[in-house]
Amino acid sequence: MSSRLINEYLREDKLPHIWCPGCSHGITMRAIVKAIDNLNIEKNNICIVSGIGCSSRAPGYMDFNTLHTTHGRALAFATGIKMANPKLKVIVITGDGDCAAIGGNHLIHAARRNIDITTIVFNNNIYGMTGGQYSPTTPQGERGTTAPFGNIDKNFNLCNLVKAAGATYTGRSTAYHVNMITKLVEEGIKNKGFSFIETLSICPTYYGRKNKKGNVVDMMNYLKNNSINVKAAEKLSDEQLKDKIIVGELYKTQEPEYTEEYKKIIESFQKER
Amino acid sequence: MSNQYEIRLSGAGGQGLILAGIILAEAAIKDGKNAVQTQSYGPEARGGASKSEVIISNKEINYPKVRKCDLLLALTQKACDEYIDSLKKDGILIVDNSVEVKRKDIKKFKLPVIETANEKLKVPMVANIVALGAICKASSIVTKDSLENAILNRVPRGTEDINKTAFEKGLNLINN
């Protein structure tokens, strides 16, 4: 199974990837490819866009139309692509720093427009590419090279942020819950509108080492043991859910999609003639 | 350069002077001449002094701004005080009758422009079109037909009649 996925969807000549040993980004990348395979979408009809950072290197290994852009701007480039050719399935792969800090504005506005783009954030709670600085999702009190005495910033709940901004599909999974990533990405791609899937990733090299999170297995076990499905979470109090990772399909609704609304404007003029 | 005719329309922001300038320039083009229209922007556009400028010529117009004008329209005292010195000797001055003017070396028309729009037509917004009627009559720089044409082309749809009336009232403010 794996080798077929690799043969069919990855650019084998670009492998091995640049990610550190123990980094879970590869797991998430494979889960996305599997979702595309399950949906049986023609490769030429997919465009994957990324920004800058460790996660944003993923599209380089994926055999689709791929665009590696500037830091934080993936969603803005993707918006141009989707507007120019709404037939393309546009997927954005981004990181926590890329989409929530430098690209935060593009994130909330893409969500607000409900433009049909599926965004998958590889959230490893740290800036990995530059060597371990704290990000908007680094938990308070944790350390990064630029938070040597502990991070005093509050961290974002990304799924709540984009839901409030207008996204019509949100879900969260972890690198441990691989099949769930695939399922959520499938649903996200199927949703006609802005979909946002947060996947918690592990960064043993920087985040793990800096915060004494143990080895790769310990970090994976943390994801496993601290996650709780959204259905189960509904029955628990806020106190009980403290420090838990709520996973699963978090939000789903239907709203008019941006490029379809624009198409109506164009068609109104064609009728006029 | 001698055949170049320079017009400055001044007053308060919101009096439609920019539109009046555009209409005047368009009328000149309809007459087969060259025209350039410019304006001052900024906070002035909200109630402060506002100006719109038009240069009409049979030749190419290079420098697009008005230096010494052949015709000055001033709808407020403030605008008149500000620009009166830029009017050429023997130039045409059209002011609202609320405006006091000291200069004597000019052809002065003191007319009830705003009153005509407010009291007679009950549409304050058409003061600019009343003024265009007066400008047409006082200067003959554009033909009546072209100007009327340009007015109907540029005013909002549905307001053609009132603007046409305003234009005629403006023409009639000056007796031959």
Place this chain on the structure above:
Amino acid sequence: MMSNHIKLMQGNEACVEGAIAAGMRFFAGYPITPSTEIAEISAQRLPRVGGKFIQMEDEIGSMAAVIGASLTGLKAMTATSGPGFSLKQENIGYAAIAEVPCVIINVQRGGPSTGLPTSPAQGDIMQAKWGTHGDHPVIALSPSSVRETFDLTIKAFNYAEKYRVPVIMLMDEVIGHMREKVEIPNREDLEVIDRKKPTSGLVDYKPYRIEDGELVPPMAEYGGEYRFHVTGLVHDETGFPSNTPKVAESLIKRLIKKIDDNKKDIFLYEEYKLEDAEIALISFGSTARSAKSAVDMARAEGIKVGLFRPITIWPFLDTEIEQLAKKVNKIITVEMNLGQYAIEVERKACKYAHVDKYGKLNGELITPDEILKKIKEV
């Protein structure tokens, strides 16, 4: 009587009409004075021709969306002014290295920072060339009239498509906002250039492969026959990143060379009464109109002055300026800044002629009288 083709048109409006005539089908922008009319008119016009308009969340995003749309096969443009132009620089650099055709309109206003939002300036000359980091190619054009704005917008698209570069239109507030008589040419009389596409059916398609004797790779589009990767990193002909010094050097050198080797095609300028001139004014954009009036005024007084008007600002008209310097005794650059273009002129002309400059940056257009005074001084 006025025919349908003769219109009173604003500079910003002529820009949009030119863009649509050139085939623009995508516009992304963000409101900023004095360029806003370009966005407003694009929003009105584009859906009528099956094109797309989007108001993005910021200037950076507008530039990004334009590049995305261009990679997907549409001719794309954005418009801005100083503060927005500063923000766009990041992705202008991206367009330069990834070779994505696009047009950036900068209706210049007084700077730095928020500066003089509603007043003209020509202070972004150097920024147009060096605004984004690293050595990179750029083409910048500057129109002096409403009609020329129409023509140059078409040319801007043509150059962008032909050379796969970002092309910058350096307008200014005077040209953007003034209205004048314009005769719109017939569509069939316009030269419109489209990007060269790769041949169909290639087994081994490489997005940045250069054919023998060429400097510009053909360009595929997302959603078309070929799948490809695009990055802002230094890349080889496959489009994938490379750290090899040889690849890095040859890429950047080719990007520069594709413009340098085609200067003849890109150089645009106008000469006015230079035949017997002893003094040459060099001026562009709206100030060139004042300079032209000043030439006539000086000539009426018997002073032998002419005007050289660069239309192409970048690449710099090096050979032409050198020729001009050899012909005249004195050169005066006239621009609404403190001498940005003058630096380049001095570099090329100082061996042959005395170079003086006249600049102004108080938000007012330089007047013919001021220039005449300067002419008499030198």
